[in-house]
Each structure stands twice: as structure tokens, then as C-alpha cells.
Amino acid sequence: MPSKFCAREVNKPAALEAAEALFQQNRFPEVCSRKGKLPGRYSVPFNQAHLTGRELTYLAQAVANRNISGDGFFTEQVSRWIETYLGCSKVLLTTSCTHALELAGLLLNLQPGDEVIVPSFTFVSTANAFALRGAVPVFVDIRPDTLNMDEALLPERITSRTRAIVPVHYAGIACHMRAILSIAEKHGIAVIEDNAHGLFGTLDQKPLGSFGQMASLSFHETKNITCGEGGALVLNDPAWIEKAEIIREKGTNRSAYFRGQAGCYTWKEIGSSYLPSELLAAFLYAQFEQAREIQQRREWIWKYYETHLQDWAARRGVQLPHVPEACAPAWHIFYMLMPDSRERDGLIRHLEKHGIKAVFHYLPLHSSEKGKTYAAGQQPCPVAEDCARRLIRLPLYVDLTEQNLDMIIQRIRQF
Ligand SMILES: Cc1ncc(COP(=O)(O)O)c(C=O)c1O
Known part of the structure; x- marks a missing residue:
């Protein structure tokens, strides 16, 4: 228990005024650009929420x-x-x-x-x-x-x-x-x-x-x-x-x-x-209401990446997503497994330099700070560790244009 309860004395009307002043100073939309989401930082952000208009x-x-x-x-x-x-x-x-x-x-x-x-x-x-x-x-x-x-x-x-x-x-x-x-x-x-x-x-x-x-x-x-x-x-x-x-x-x-x-x-x-x-x-x-259109567009983007990166990936030893028989994807993520972490990190930096945000994930849970407290004595997960070091996710959202995609693909092929 803390030794001293330390809520400060508040003069309620003054506190209300101070709180109101905060909104007056930071009027929308200035407050709406959060760290990491500043408009203009990337010409192609990693993700952008799609709005249907309704x-x-x-x-x-x-x-x-x-x-x-x-x-x-x-x-x-x-x-x-x-x-x-x-x-x-x-x-x-x-x-x-x-x-x-x-x-x-x-x-x-x-x-x-x-x-x-x-x-x-x-x-x-x-x-x-x-x-x-x-x-x-x-x-x-x-x-x-x-x-x-x-x-x-x-x-x-x-x-x-x-x-x-x-x-x-x-x-x-x-x-x-x-x-x-x-x-x-x-x-x-x-x-x-x-x-x-x-x-x-x-x-x-x-x-x-x-x-x-x-x-x-x-x-x-x-x-x-x-x-x-x-x-x-x-x-x-x-x-x-x-x-x-x-x-x-x-x-x-x-x-x-x-x-x-x-x-x-x-x-x-x-x-x-x-x-x-x-x-x-x-x-x-x-x-x-627009689920069908959203999915059709995402499928088109996913397949555009696949078609235009396939030959480059085969030459460079890069693994593209594998879709087993009997599966139809939800077209949620397009990822690539680079040959090693050095190439993965290099590609992320290269794309970033050209205004394209690509990301990696996940850090395997068994090797996370909290995960380790459970994982001691459990079986190792070497494939998860290996993939986490090599995986890069490309931007995938409905509003990506063909021009955006051509630019991303060109930058990747140039890497
Ligand atoms: C596999 C998986 N499970 C659960 C979640 C948590 O989802 P939410 O942010 O809606 O809680 C995520 C989030 O991305 C996820 O990728």
C-alpha cells in the first residue's frame, strides 16, 4: 500500500475551467493526429481504415x-x-x-x-x-x-x-x-x-x-x-x-x-x-453493408502483390504466403519471409526511405518477457523464432491504388 494517499486538493470550479480550457486550446482536428499516424509521414502508410461512406x-x-x-x-x-x-x-x-x-x-x-x-x-x-x-x-x-x-x-x-x-x-x-x-x-x-x-x-x-x-x-x-x-x-x-x-x-x-x-x-x-x-x-x-466489395478489393490487392512479386521472390529465396488446397484466404495480410533478418530489416528501411511503411510482427510469445515465465520447461518453438526474424508485412488496405502498388513493387524489386 502507498504510505500516503496523495490526491491533490481540487478547487472544483477552477478544475472544470482548466479542463474546459484544454479543449479550447487543442481544437479538433489539430489533436487528431496521433504519434506515428502523422499525415504526410508516409506516402503509403501501412494501414488506413476504409470508410464506406455510410x-x-x-x-x-x-x-x-x-x-x-x-x-x-x-x-x-x-x-x-x-x-x-x-x-x-x-x-x-x-x-x-x-x-x-x-x-x-x-x-x-x-x-x-x-x-x-x-x-x-x-x-x-x-x-x-x-x-x-x-x-x-x-x-x-x-x-x-x-x-x-x-x-x-x-x-x-x-x-x-x-x-x-x-x-x-x-x-x-x-x-x-x-x-x-x-x-x-x-x-x-x-x-x-x-x-x-x-x-x-x-x-x-x-x-x-x-x-x-x-x-x-x-x-x-x-x-x-x-x-x-x-x-x-x-x-x-x-x-x-x-x-x-x-x-x-x-x-x-x-x-x-x-x-x-x-x-x-x-x-x-x-x-x-x-x-x-x-x-x-x-x-x-x-x-x-459493403463486405463483399471490401473483400473483392482486398483479394485483388493480395493477388496483385503475389503475381508481380512471384518471379523476384523465387530468384531471391523469398517465401510468399502459401495457401493450402481447400483454403480460400480472408485476404487479411500479405507477408513475405525474407532469407534472413538482415535482409528483412534492410527491406523495411529501404521502403521507409521511399515513404512506404512496412512492418514486422509477432515477437514470439514464448520468448516475450511475460511469456518466458510460462515457457520455462516447455518445448521450444524454433520455427516461430525463425519466422519472426524474417517476416515483413506489406501495406494492404482497400484504398491502395494500382499506382501505389506498382510503386511498392518497384521499390521491392529494386532492393
Ligand atoms: C491473432 C489476434 N488475436 C487477437 C487480437 C486482438 O484483437 P483486438 O485488438 O480486437 O482485441 C489480434 C489483434 O490484432 C490478433 O491479431
Whole structure:
């Protein structure tokens, strides 16, 4: 405990004036350019949120409806859209994919010491959401072709404490779901697809997100469909619906109450506040309205990179994304695996010099500061380490023009 409580004495009217003065001094739009997003710094930024043009109309509609908390018209419509597309039992919009994964961890009633198998090569939330419940993330290495969880390594990671496997469809290209589901079924453990990248990708013509008991989606600014920050939990088993709704609404049965299915609502379970505002759902509505066009454009860009870089990549020993048979990608990421880290870093610098922002990720979780506290004694993940050193992601967003792409490709070929 701190020895001294140190909130300063405030003169309330003066504090209010000072706070108001802040907005007066920093009037929009001067405040809106965040560090790293300064306009003009790159002629081709790494990512740019695509706007369909109807977002403000629907936001205004939500405001006019005087319904700006969650679970209104737009939440309902967007959820039904995704349910219809995925053919799942229920979609619950959430405030992020991270929160959808946390909700999944609460639904599974994970206990300290339970184990959850995750790829090491992923975003931190894939592991953190379950670690938050006291579960131990067990890191598994990735396949060198798709950079997805290596299903062949799963049997040796399973113990009596394993509660779930969390495959990530990296870049929107499917994991080997047949093998993963069969291992999970054999051991009676859940499969939760972290489908942050994979909405609209398919495997055997079946949408990613429809394979596991649950799946998470992300609508972060960097994703194909966005509302800035947002996500969803997909439930493929109706048995989870009632409890999931309760957890998402602060542990209460408020959702049932608003549907007229309960006379009052009360605290039922341990939960949290994962329901997004109608404002976010209204924004998403405008995006889903144009999902087909967004995906078509992203596919065109992805294939443009592939077609125009193929010969150069073969000559230079660069690996382009591999799409296994029976998979259709979600066209989320276009990456290249350079021959070594020196060439990767050099290419990033070369593109930067010419105003093009390319990035790398992920730093493997098992070798991160927190990940190491779990990974001691676990199997190594050499493929994840190797790929993390060599991977570069190219800009991929709807508003990239053919001219932009030609410029990026020319600079890469020149490297
Ligand atoms: C694989 C993966 N899982 C989870 C997340 C977290 O998504 P969100 O930012 O919506 O919480 C991300 C974010 O990029 C991700 O790449």
C-alpha cells in the first residue's frame, strides 16, 4: 500500500475551467493526429481504415434513436448478419477480440493451473485472455508453410490439465482444422478459434469461425471490417448462449430482461462489461453493408502483390504466403519471409526511405518477457523464432491504388 494517499486538493470550479480550457486550446482536428499516424509521414502508410461512406449516416441514426448503449437495432442487425453468414448459433458483439477471448475463458470456467494450448506466433491476446483466469498458456510451434499452429505437435502438449486449444488462422488462411478438432475431441477439450484475421476465409468451403465450439472476431482498425475497436464472440453450440449473454452484461441477466424474458435482472455469474455501444454497431453496419466489395478489393490487392512479386521472390529465396488446397484466404495480410533478418530489416528501411511503411510482427510469445515465465520447461518453438526474424508485412488496405502498388513493387524489386 502507498504510505500516503496523495490526491491533490481540487478547487472544483477552477478544475472544470482548466479542463474546459484544454479543449479550447487543442481544437479538433489539430489533436487528431496521433504519434506515428502523422499525415504526410508516409506516402503509403501501412494501414488506413476504409470508410464506406455510410458510417456517419448510421451513427446519426443511432443518435437520433436516442439509443446509444448496447443491444439496440444496429447491434441486432450486425449480429444477425454475421450469424447468417457463419451459420452459427449466436454472435455476441464485444468491445474487442481480446474481450471475446476473455469471455470465452470465463465461459469455460478456467481455473488456475488449467492449460490452454496457443501458438507462440500470435498476438498477445490469444494467450493473455486465458492467463487472466490463471490458466497456463502452453506454447506450440508453427508450421513453416502457413505459419499456423503445427497440429502434429499438439498430442505431446496435451496433459490432464489441458482445457482448450486456440488455433489462430494466421493472415486469414485456415489452420488444419480437421486434425485439430479430432485431437480435441479425442481428449474432450474445447477448440476456440482466434479468428481475428480470418473472417471471410474458408476451409472446404466452410467459413473460418464455424469450426470450434467458439470463435472470436476482431473489428480493430487494422482489420478487414472495422469500427475502430471492436470484436465478437461466435458461439457454435447453443448450450453456451445463456451464460455468455450473462457474462457479457456484467454477470447479470439484463439481456433476457430487455427481451421481456425476466421480470427484473440481477447478479447471476462472474462477468464483465463486454457489450459495445450502439455507436460502434452502427459503424459496423455500414461496413458489413459493403463486405463483399471490401473483400473483392482486398483479394485483388493480395493477388496483385503475389503475381508481380512471384518471379523476384523465387530468384531471391523469398517465401510468399502459401495457401493450402481447400483454403480460400480472408485476404487479411500479405507477408513475405525474407532469407534472413538482415535482409528483412534492410527491406523495411529501404521502403521507409521511399515513404512506404512496412512492418514486422509477432515477437514470439514464448520468448516475450511475460511469456518466458510460462515457457520455462516447455518445448521450444524454433520455427516461430525463425519466422519472426524474417517476416515483413506489406501495406494492404482497400484504398491502395494500382499506382501505389506498382510503386511498392518497384521499390521491392529494386532492393
Ligand atoms: C491473432 C489476434 N488475436 C487477437 C487480437 C486482438 O484483437 P483486438 O485488438 O480486437 O482485441 C489480434 C489483434 O490484432 C490478433 O491479431
